[in-house]
Amino acid sequence: MDKPSPSYRAGHVALIGRPNAGKSTLLNRLVGEKIAAVSNKPQTTRFKILGIVTRPDGQIVLVDTPGVHKPGYELNRRMMTAVHDALLSVDVVCLIRDASAATGNGDRFVLDLVKQCGKPALLLLNKTDKLKEKSKLLPLIEWYQGEHDWRALVPISALKGDQIEQLLDEIVGQLPESEPLYAEDELTDQPVRAMAAEIVREKILETTGEEIPYVTAVVTEKWEEVREDFARIYCAIFVERESQKRIIIGHGAQRLKQIGISARHDIEKLLGHRCHLELFVKVEADWRERGHMLDDMGIR
Numbered sequence: 327m328d329k330p331s332p333s334y335r336a337g338h339v340a341l342i343g344r345p346n347a348g349k350s351t352l353l354n355r356l357v358g359e360k361i362a363a364v365s366n367k368p369q370t371t372r373f374k375i376l377g378i379v380t381r382p383d384g385q386i387v388l389v390d391t392p393g394v395h396k397p398g399y400e401l402n403r404r405m406m407t408a409v410h411d412a413l414l415s416v417d418v419v420c421l422i423r424d425a426s427a428a429t430g431n432g433d434r435f436v437l438d439l440v441k442q443c444g445k446p447a448l449l450l451l452n453k454t455d456k457l458k459e460k461s462k463l464l465p466l467i468e469w470y471q472g473e474h475d476w477r478a479l480v481p482i483s484a485l486k487g488d489q490i491e492q493l494l495d496e497i498v499g500q501l502p503e504s505e506p507l508y509a510e511d512e513l514t515d516q517p518v519r520a521m522a523a524e525i526v527r528e529k530i531l532e533t534t535g536e537e538i539p540y541v542t543a544v545v546t547e548k549w550e551e552v553r554e555d556f557a558r559i560y561c562a563i564f565v566e567r568e569s570q571k572r573i574i575i576g577h578g579a580q581r582l583k584q585i586g587i588s589a590r591h592d593i594e595k596l597l598g599h600r601c602h603l604e605l606f607v608k609v610e611a612d613w614r615e616r617g618h619m620l621d622d623m624g625i626r
């Protein structure tokens with residue numbers, strides 16, 4: 327990279343919000359690559375994921391976090407610890423709010439977290455594509471403006487990409503002057519093994535409902551580089567009961583096969599070459615409470 331000018335800016339920016347607000351969709355959109363798993367089920371993201379955007383005038387290190395929720399299991403306590411850690415360690419906070427949803431207690435709670443951390447904060451009103459009339463934003467803007475001194479307030483659609491350039495400009499403007507923190511070509515801190523496991527989990531979330539998303543975890547157990555352009559990847563899918571295992575496998579193993587096909591497709595896109603993906607389902611009662619298993623899953 328050319329030597330940065332003295333006014334180059336760089337820093338960490340947390341994406342904070344309720345489950346399903348669109349934080350991971352926005353991370354992927356801003357980075358321009360699929361880095362984080364996305365689904366219409368709440369609590370998709372389970373740990374901090376960095377996404378790096380390098381521009382001529384600055385470098386934004388985005389920190390995607392789990393949606394703010396009441397922790398029940400050790401898993402959820404760790405997820406919320408990731409949120410608090412992010413709030414403490416970043417330079418700027420973006421509160422992401424689903425503008426198409428009614429305001430609830432959870433919104434108040436997230437707002438208080440952002441206020442308490444004392445960091446410069448931007449309010450992002452997401453999912454504007456779902457609003458038939460943009461005037462629907464006005465009461466929301468008024469409420470949030472009365473609650474906090476925001477550095478900027480930006481309506482966006484993370485899904486459609488509306489207002490994304492404006493958002494990047496606003497964020498860079500809030501960062502401290504600094505040399506870049508990562509190399510220009512780095513997009514994330516996530517190892518490919520973890521990204522492959524998240525792709526598999528995303529496909530499971532896509533094809534199952536009810537309790538399955540909450541009780542499922544995926545770990546890449548083995549990765550063989552057979553050739554430079556071919557890998558054999560073995561992922562274990564953990565559930566808590568035999569009945570859940572049967573749901574994931576499906577009739578005549580059809581569901582597991584479908585999950586495997588679509589996950590392999592995405593993993594091959596990520597790697598830029600072919601792979602063989604083997605999935606097996608394991609029953610581990612209470613994995614959500616077991617520290618060493620959560621450690622193995624990268625949920626620390």
Ligand SMILES: Nc1nc2c(ncn2[C@@H]2O[C@H](COP(=O)(O)OP(=O)(O)OP(=O)(O)O)[C@@H](O)[C@H]2O)c(=O)[nH]1
Nearest residue numbers: 345346347348349350351365369370371393484485
């Ligand atoms: N219509 C619309 N849908 C969106 C937009 N942004 C996100 N979504 C959808 O909202 C759902 C949740 O998106 P995620 O990005 O997984 O949300 P999240 O905030 O990361 O959720 P957690 O990780 O569970 O906290 C997905 O179905 C997305 O496709 C948007 O701008 N417009």
Ligand SMILES: [Mg+2]
Nearest residue numbers: 349350370371
């Ligand atoms: Mg997420």
